[in-house]
Each structure stands twice: as structure tokens, then as C-alpha cells.
Amino acid sequence: MPELPEVENVVRSLRRSVLGVRIESARSLSRLVMKRADEKRLAGRTIRSIDRIGKHILVRLDDGVLEIHLGMTGRLLVDGERNAYTRVIFALQGRRLMYEDIRQFGRVRWTPDLRERVSALGPDAMSVSADQFERALRGRRGRIKPLLLNQTFIAGVGNIYADEALFRARLHPKTIAERIRGERAARLYRAISEVLSLAIEQGGSSISDYVDADGRQGSFQLLHQVYGREGQPCTGCGTAIRRIVLGQRSAHYCPRCQKY
DNA sequence: ACTAATGTTGTAGG
DNA sequence: GCCTACAACATTAG
Numbered sequence: 001m002p003e004l005p006e007v008e009n010v011v012r013s014l015r016r017s018v019l020g021v022r023i024e025s026a027r028s029l030s031r032l033v034m035k036r037a038d039e040k041r042l043a044g045r046t047i048r049s050i051d052r053i054g055k056h057i058l059v060r061l062d063d064g065v066l067e068i069h070l071g072m073t074g075r076l077l078v079d080g081e082r083n084a085y086t087r088v089i090f091a092l093q094g095r096r097l098m099y100e101d102i103r104q105f106g107r108v109r110w111t112p113d114l115r116e117r118v119s120a121l122g123p124d125a126m127s128v129s130a131d132q133f134e135r136a137l138r139g140r141r142g143r144i145k146p147l148l149l150n151q152t153f154i155a156g157v158g159n160i161y162a163d164e165a166l167f168r169a170r171l172h173p174k175t176i177a178e179r180i181r182g183e184r185a186a187r188l189y190r191a192i193s194e195v196l197s198l199a200i201e202q203g204g205s206s207i208s209d210y211v212d213a214d215g216r217q218g219s220f221q222l223l224h225q226v227y228g229r230e231g232q233p234c235t236g237c238g239t240a241i242r243r244i245v246l247g248q249r250s251a252h253y254c255p256r257c258q259k260y
Numbered sequence: 261a262c263t264a265a266t267g268t269t270g271t272a273g274g
Numbered sequence: 275g276c277c278t279a280c281a282a283c284a285t286t287a288g
Binding site: 070107161249 | 264265266267268
Binding site: 032071072073103142 | 276277278279280283284285286287
């Protein structure tokens with residue numbers, strides 16, 4: 001569920017209610033999701049700020065950082081109810097924060113600082129400059145779609161927004177990355193920025209699991225032009241949207257508007 | 261029974 | 275180093 005726009009909405013909704021609040025205790029119900037040893041590191045810490053890099057949520061504490069990645073089905077819920085999928089429970093002053101995750105691909109951990117895996121990420125997709133983006137495409141001989149999913153290339157774009165951005169830029173997902181230069185690169189850059197901004201404004205895409213920390217769904221799924229629309233008419237030309245597999249992920253595109 | 265799902269990582273081979 | 279394919283992680287839904 002969680003790509004950059006969804007994670008951004010979780011961060012914004014979290015900020016409204018837990019900034020400056022102390023974590024009285026943290027309890028892991030799944031050692032897959034959070035090591036039991038981190039319970040002790042988190043207890044008694046105060047939440048100083050909440051940020052996002054790519055799809056990672058960074059909760060800065062008075063000692064260290066609480067890093068959360070939602071994986072495929074992770075949710076952070078302020079005052080949520082405990083259920084079969086609750087994996088971590090944070091007792092806060094006067095409220096609680098629940099991390100739930102059906103598939104348990106998400107991770108919750110304490111780190112002493114922001115290095116580690118966050119430093120291995122490429123520039124955040126909402127902060128990268130047009131120049132930086134164009135330069136990053138140079139020398140990349142692979143196809144653009146899998147490259148957009150590579151978090152060391154740019155951080156935050158996932159399967160939905162990669163497909164939606166390529167449609168807006170009128171680029172076929174198999175286009176060789178280094179051949180995207182000049183006007184086409186500028187178009188792709190703008191398409192990524194615009195689709196992410198719009199999706200953030202719409203509260204993200206709620207397809208099966210996603211809700212923000214207040215339990216609210218997004219509405220950007222109603223504006224998807226290709227993702228999940230195989231066989232349905234292209235909003236631009238009416239041609240049936242096609243779905244292919246690229247880099248072991250599905251890719252949706254309009255065969256008429258996005259020429260190879 | 262089989263397949264696909266908003267993600268990431270490790271391994272192997274070219 | 276870059277690129278691709280495949281498997282794995284765990285669970286649900288169609």
C-alpha cells in the first residue's frame with residue numbers, strides 16, 4: 001500500500017497528534033517486524049520530529065531514531081484497536097500508537113542515528129532537481145520502469161506511481177533509460193513531481209489496505225489512469241490499457257499513447 | 261489449486 | 275558496477 005504519497009500522509013497525520021509526546025513503552029508482538037531488544041531503547045523516549053525519506057518514516061527521538069517502513073500492508077494507527085495483525089504497540093502519554101501489518105513485510109526499528117539503510121537511498125523523489133534527475137539517467141542501460149522502482153536511483157516511487165508517471169510522460173515502460181534525454185527527460189521529471197503532488201493532495205491511493213494514521217482513506221485511486229486498469233479504455237485515446245510483466249512486477253500502459 | 265498483490269533483499273549468471 | 279531472473283519473506287482475496 002505505501003508509496004511516497006501514502007507515507008507522506010501517514011507522516012502528516014502522525015505529526016498532528018504525537019509530536020512532543022513521550023513513548024511510555026513499546027511492545028513487539030512479532031519479532032519479524034521489530035526486535036524485542038528495541039523495546040528497551042524506545043521506552044521513555046520523547047518524539048522530537050517526524051520526517052520522511054522515500055518510503056521510510058523517521059521519528060526523531062531525544063535519543064536515536066525510530067525508523068518505520070510499512071512494507072506492503074503496514075499501517076500506523078493513532079488509538080487503533082488491537083487485532084490479529086497488530087505487531088507493535090506503543091503506549092504514549094494519553095494515547096497509543098499501533099503498528100499493524102498483515103503480511104509482516106514492514107519493519108520497525110530503533111537506530112542510533114540516520115545513517116544505515118537510509119543513506120543507501122537515492123534522492124527523495126519530491127526533492128530531486130530536474131538536473132539531478134536527468135544526470136542520473138545517463139549511462140543507465142536498463143528499462144525505465146524497473147529503474148524508477150529502484151530506491152537507490154530515486155526514493156519513494158513504487159509500482160502505482162511509476163506506471164502513472166510514465167503514462168503522463170507518454171513513455172513506454174520498456175524505454176531504455178539512457179535514451180531519455182532533453183525534452184523527454186524533462187517531461188518524465190515533471191510527470192513524477194506532478195503525479196506525486198496530486199496524490200499527496202488526494203490523501204494517497206487506497207486500493208486494499210491503505211489508511212493514514214487517523215484511519216482515513218485516500219482517493220487518488222479514483223484518478224488512476226493506467227494502474228489496475230487492464231482492458232479498460234485509455235482516458236486519452238480509448239485504446240485498451242495493457243498489462244505486461246517487467247522486472248517481476250506488473251506494468252500498465254496505453255499501447256497507443258506510450259510508444260516504444 | 262493457482263495467481264497476484266502499493267516492497268525489499270539476497271543470490272546467481274551474463 | 276550494472277542488469278536480469280528467481281526465490282524468499284507471510285497472508286489474503288479472487
